[in-house]
Amino acid sequence: MASASASAGAKVSIVWFRKGLRVHDNPALIEACRDAAHVYPIFQSSYKVTVNRYNFLLESLRDLDNSFRARGSRLLVLRGKPEEVLPRVFREWGAKQLCFEVDTEPYAKARDARVHQLAAEAGVEVHAAVSHTLYDTEMLVARHGGSPPLTMQSFTKLVDRVGDPPPPAPDPPAAIPPPAPGMPAADPAATGVPTWQEVGFTEAPVTIFKGGETEALRRLDASFADPKWVAGFQKPDTNPAAFERPATTVLSPYLKFGCLSARLFHARLLAVYREHKAHTQPPVSLRGQLLWREFFYTVGAHTPNFDRMVGNPICKQIPWDTNEEFYNAWREARTGEQLPAPDSGAGRTCKAREVVDHYINAANWMWLSASAFFSQYFRVYSPVTFGKKVYDPSGAFIRRFLPVLKDMPAKYIYEPWTAPLEVQRRAGCVVGVDYPRPILDHAVVSKRNTARMAEAYRANKCVAGPGGVVDELA
Ligand SMILES: Cc1cc2nc3c(=O)[nH]c(=O)nc-3n(C[C@H](O)[C@H](O)[C@H](O)COP(=O)(O)OP(=O)(O)OC[C@H]3O[C@@H](n4cnc5c(N)ncnc54)[C@H](O)[C@@H]3O)c2cc1C
Known part of the structure; x- marks a missing residue:
């Protein structure tokens, strides 16, 4: 992938990582780097989940930090809630732009609405880019007459009509303008990636899969090392009990955290399909699996209470037992x-x-x-x-x-x-x-x-x- 060109400018920008923990296909990062004097790559650590999930996240952050260090910068892990931390760093760093990836989950939507407001009050321009999903789900719903398709068949027809998703963004510049020196909120001693012990876990993580973009790309390459397997993939033929050598790609957690771009995965699939005309088709093909993901994101983002039964208009109301x-x-x-x-x-x-x-x-x-x-x-x-x-x-x-x-x-x-x-x-x-x-x-x-x-x-x-x-x- 070609790199975006670096051009020194006067802009001070913040690129805020939430999901999308990668430097490849990262349009928000590219925008933050454009004409920038200083780019502040930040991650906000304010929530705590189970140790395994958190450790996957920490491994991903460490990998991201390494990618920034290789480009002359580093990742700043800021402690505290976004609503509290962001106004402070807007002021201290003199930020003029805040770039991040669109997140359509309910919690993220509410948080980002508040952040838009805070940025407007601080005179900071917000640049939100779609890159977690293949398509902008708003656009898909609009093209479907204002409501999401409710079957995979109608969803597949819709994306066929819309055409291929945007190609992955170019790689970021080889050198990224680092944070300005002497900024207390960017103090290296207080903004490093913590260990799971520092976060307060006492039970060690048990991980089979290592987090991070490097590992995600390695896994992607490993799957694509066998293009015939990719072209002939049929989900119903895969064995869910295979574990030493999984029958599928095991890219799901990497896509979830955005260590891997769905658009890059999709572009690689199309390249294989061009060489192997007799490839399998959605819903069973490997591209079909990415479309399942896209389908569920599209319906989920446009259905109230999608993660629960009550108040969810597409969910049958069933009197489940609570046991x-x-x-x-x-x-x-x-x-x-x-x-x-x-x-x-x-x-x-x-x-x-x-x-x-x-x-x-x-x-x-x-x-x-x-x-x-x-x-x-x-x-x-x-x-x-x-x-x-x-x-x-x-x-x-x-x-x-x-x-x-x-x-x-x-x-x-x-x-x-x-x-x-x-x-x-x-x-x-x-x-x-x-x-x-x-x-x-x-x-x-x-x-x-x-x-x-x-x-x-x-x-x-x-x-x-x-x-x-x-x-x-x-
Ligand atoms: C009860 C239940 C809960 C599930 N919860 C999750 C979850 O929390 N997160 C998750 O990513 N998947 C979930 N799945 C879907 C699916 O089982 C996993 O995505 C798949 O096993 C991941 O393996 P893989 O990455 O090797 O997928 P592959 O078969 O290699 O497919 C490639 C990618 O396509 C997408 N994909 C594949 N299958 C599905 C599917 N059924 N629905 C949506 N997208 C799919 C994933 O992003 C996956 O990484 C769940 C399935 C069930 C039955």
């Missing part, structure tokens, strides 16, 4: 019952990869729970046969992520409670002692829940009425 005990058992990977695979999956997810994308997570949960997008609630995954017959007969995934079951014979690995006591003893895993007893009987509960879902669907039809939003999705 704290079951929820905690699932969260802590001790459902013990006929769900060893989800237990190990949850164990892996919770302990190693708590890097979730707001809209994608909400959308996929609605999908799986047949609350929106998908309505065949009677198609229930069997936690036993799904892995046993389809993906992983030997239970390698379970053995890896639930080591307590590692010596259980394959015949019983999906249902250890059915193993004779002698077999359990030999495997060093006695159910009820070393491994929890099932918290429910899947056959009984799935039948009961299917009946309850049928009832909920009937009630929703009554609420929405013929042709109502709920019917349209069903």
Whole structure:
């Protein structure tokens, strides 16, 4: 990618990183560097999540800091809330411009509305660039008559009509004008990237995936090293139980934090497709996966209360049970019952990869729970046969992520409670002692829940009425 040219000027600008933790395809950074005397790259650290997610973020920030150092600058991690910190640094640094990437999540929208106001009061021009998604979702919705498409098919038709997304922005200049010396709020001693211990965590992170742009680009290159695989990718053929060598790209967390640009990923895909005319198509192709992401961002950003059921017009209203005990058992990977695979999956997810994308997570949960997008609630995954017959007969995934079951014979690995006591003893895993007893009987509960879902669907039809939003999705 060509670099944007550096031209020394008089402007003092701030480039504010939130997501978009990268220097490639970063239009906000390019704008901040244009005719600048000083560029202040900042990140505001005011929230605290779980240690794994935070550590992924810290690794990404360290990598970003290295990229700035290689260009003669550095990243400033400012402690405190944006609303408190920004007015202070606007004044101290004499900033004339604030550049950042558009973020369409509800929390970010509210925050940015306040920041726009504060910037206006301080006489600072705001430059907000779309680069987290392939397209400007506002534009997509406008091109769709003012409301978001609600099926992947109509979404794909829409993007076909709109045409390819903008290409990635050029790389930033090789030298970026650093912060001016002697600015207390940019004091290197107080603005470095902290460690997880400094943030206050006591439990060490357990990470399989290292954060950061460098790692994201390495992973992207690794996937694209095999263009035939890229061109022939079909999501339904990938194995969700593959972990040593994942069957998919594992780029999701990097896209979530913006360590990788979706537009760069998309441009690389188009280049492969030009060489391999017989490539797969959306929704199953690799480009199709990026379109799923885009679809959910577009619907999510234009649907009130997308991350919850109540007040969400596209979500069926279902009288879910609230069961704290079951929820905690699932969260802590001790459902013990006929769900060893989800237990190990949850164990892996919770302990190693708590890097979730707001809209994608909400959308996929609605999908799986047949609350929106998908309505065949009677198609229930069997936690036993799904892995046993389809993906992983030997239970390698379970053995890896639930080591307590590692010596259980394959015949019983999906249902250890059915193993004779002698077999359990030999495997060093006695159910009820070393491994929890099932918290429910899947056959009984799935039948009961299917009946309850049928009832909920009937009630929703009554609420929405013929042709109502709920019917349209069903
Ligand atoms: C209950 C549930 C919750 C989910 N929560 C998240 C989440 O929080 N964050 C998240 O990124 N994905 C989520 N997904 C979607 C999907 O499972 C992951 O994106 C995918 O497994 C990531 O693997 P990958 O990066 O190897 O994807 P690949 O198959 O290599 O696809 C490339 C990229 O396409 C996008 N993509 C792929 N599948 C989907 C999908 N189903 N929906 C939207 N975008 C997709 C992702 O950005 C992904 O990185 C969830 C799925 C389910 C069933």
